[in-house]
Amino acid sequence: MSGTEIITAAVLVIGDEILSGRTKDQNIGTIAEHLTSIGIALKEVRVVGDDAPEIIAAVNALRARYAYVFTTGGIGPTHDDITADSVGAAFGVTVDIDPRAVAMMEPVYAARGITLNAARLRMARIPAGAELITNTVSAPPGFKIDNVFVLAGVPDIMKSMLLAATERLRTGPKVNAVSIVLHRAEGDIAELFAAHQAAYPDVTMGSYPSFAGGSYLTELVLRSSDSIRLEEARAGLVRQLTEQRLL
Amino acid sequence: MSGTEIITAAVLVIGDEILSGRTKDQNIGTIAEHLTSIGIALKEVRVVGDDAPEIIAAVNALRARYAYVFTTGGIGPTHDDITADSVGAAFGVTVDIDPRAVAMMEPVYAARGITLNAARLRMARIPAGAELITNTVSAPPGFKIDNVFVLAGVPDIMKSMLLAATERLRTGPKVNAVSIVLHRAEGDIAELFAAHQAAYPDVTMGSYPSFAGGSYLTELVLRSSDSIRLEEARAGLVRQLTEQRLL
Numbered sequence: 001m002s003g004t005e006i007i008t009a010a011v012l013v014i015g016d017e018i019l020s021g022r023t024k025d026q027n028i029g030t031i032a033e034h035l036t037s038i039g040i041a042l043k044e045v046r047v048v049g050d051d052a053p054e055i056i057a058a059v060n061a062l063r064a065r066y067a068y069v070f071t072t073g074g075i076g077p078t079h080d081d082i083t084a085d086s087v088g089a090a091f092g093v094t095v096d097i098d099p100r101a102v103a104m105m106e107p108v109y110a111a112r113g114i115t116l117n118a119a120r121l122r123m124a125r126i127p128a129g130a131e132l133i134t135n136t137v138s139a140p141p142g143f144k145i146d147n148v149f150v151l152a153g154v155p156d157i158m159k160s161m162l163l164a165a166t167e168r169l170r171t172g173p174k175v176n177a178v179s180i181v182l183h184r185a186e187g188d189i190a191e192l193f194a195a196h197q198a199a200y201p202d203v204t205m206g207s208y209p210s211f212a213g214g215s216y217l218t219e220l221v222l223r224s225s226d227s228i229r230l231e232e233a234r235a236g237l238v239r240q241l242t243e244q245r246l247l
Numbered sequence: 248m249s250g251t252e253i254i255t256a257a258v259l260v261i262g263d264e265i266l267s268g269r270t271k272d273q274n275i276g277t278i279a280e281h282l283t284s285i286g287i288a289l290k291e292v293r294v295v296g297d298d299a300p301e302i303i304a305a306v307n308a309l310r311a312r313y314a315y316v317f318t319t320g321g322i323g324p325t326h327d328d329i330t331a332d333s334v335g336a337a338f339g340v341t342v343d344i345d346p347r348a349v350a351m352m353e354p355v356y357a358a359r360g361i362t363l364n365a366a367r368l369r370m371a372r373i374p375a376g377a378e379l380i381t382n383t384v385s386a387p388p389g390f391k392i393d394n395v396f397v398l399a400g401v402p403d404i405m406k407s408m409l410l411a412a413t414e415r416l417r418t419g420p421k422v423n424a425v426s427i428v429l430h431r432a433e434g435d436i437a438e439l440f441a442a443h444q445a446a447y448p449d450v451t452m453g454s455y456p457s458f459a460g461g462s463y464l465t466e467l468v469l470r471s472s473d474s475i476r477l478e479e480a481r482a483g484l485v486r487q488l489t490e491q492r493l494l
Contacts, residue, residue, distance in 0.1 A: 034268070043296065123434075206262075207325040
């Protein structure tokens with residue numbers, strides 16, 4: 001369902017390994033790009049460790065403030081996987097082995113010769129009242145409770161769950177982006193660009209510098225959900241940059 | 248200065264481009280790894296957009312809670328660079344062109360034939376009372392105000408500033424990590440691993456699964472600032488895994 005109302009979201013990455021720097025997060029970028037493409041505005045990201053009070057506090061702060069919260073990590077079979085219990089605690093509901101989750105795991109495990117032992121059954125522990133989210137990669141599901149989507153941390157499994165979750169999301173206007181790349185430093189175009197932003201307050205404009213082969217590169221990005229205004233702003237900016245011999 | 252007290256930190260990434268997914272953050276991993284290596288415990292990360300009230304609220308929440316806060320992004324010359332003003336507002340101090348910052352920029356710009364125009368002078372705007380942080384890549388400095396370090400978003404410049412800031416940091420005990428890689432799924436070792444964690448409550452143990460070439464891989468990571476206990480825990484775990492033919 002796509003509407004005109006802006007739908008907001010937050011991401012909560014859970015895991016000591018991200019905070020120690022041992023694992024480099026890949027999920028923030030994937031979720032950010034996906035949400036933008038379907039018309040949901042990602043407004044905040046947090047990363048916390050495998051620590052129940054921290055997870056509970058972050059889940060409660062974010063779910064109160066944004067339309068959707070997506071968590072990643074901490075839903076595996078080992079003792080450091082405490083996300084399901086923490087999310088259950090955040091909602092004040094019990095967390096138990098869910099027969100629907102077991103039913104998703106059993107046939108896949110049987111086919112792959114994997115034993116459904118006590119540790120793996122931990123992955124079927126789901127907060128009361130949650131809906132399950134299919135995992136087409138390794139079977140144990142994620143879940144959705146109210147506006148919180150609990151996804152895996154392993155990038156391929158996270159992607160599978162994110163796609164499965166997408167059909168349940170309300171979406172707002174899609175924000176389109178266009179960019180202009182200049183072989184100029186930001187400081188050369190900043191005044192012109194600020195004036196152009198002032199002329200088009202409804203088009204969000206950002207400037208992203210980089211260095212490549214010892215020379216400056218600046219990418220000007222214009223964003224709007226109104227394609228006509230966006231093209232008008234883009235064309236006007238190109239014209240001015242060309243006139244001033246900056247492009 | 249290295250001590251026995253645990254020194255905590257948070258990272259605040261600032262930028263619409265990260266939340267839109269257009270730019271994939273690289274700074275969180277770099278800072279996390281660096282802080283771990285010098286004996287500072289990164290406890291939380293937040294990402295917010297180029298929005299003054301959001302930046303101010305996040306800076307104030309994090310600086311009250313952690314020994315250090317490192318921000319990245321939003322200190323360039325364009326209109327969307329609002330970090331210096333927002334940090335100034337968070338501390339309730341004025342933000343003006345700082346002659347010390349101008350003095351860092353002038354000789355570098357002169358040597359490179361870059362004009363120090365009004366837009367570039369924006370990068371010399373520093374909150375009152377802040378110390379400057381050298382930028383060996385492109386000259387405009389970062390700054391430190393109280394326990395908040397304001398760094399650039401471009402990864403190479405951020406690294407240069409992070410190294411420059413390091414000598415001003417108090418550090419705590421270094422947490423060492425050792426890992427054991429198993430060609431097993433997590434579910435096969437979870438019970439043994441949980442029992443081992445219970446036997447060594449002072450050694451933090453985490454398990455990180457991945458798939459490679461269609462087969463499961465699990466990395467068991469043990470962390471402690473006590474090298475003797477860490478080696479004892481590692482050797483004991485290897486012995487048990489070997490006995491149970493899991494390694």
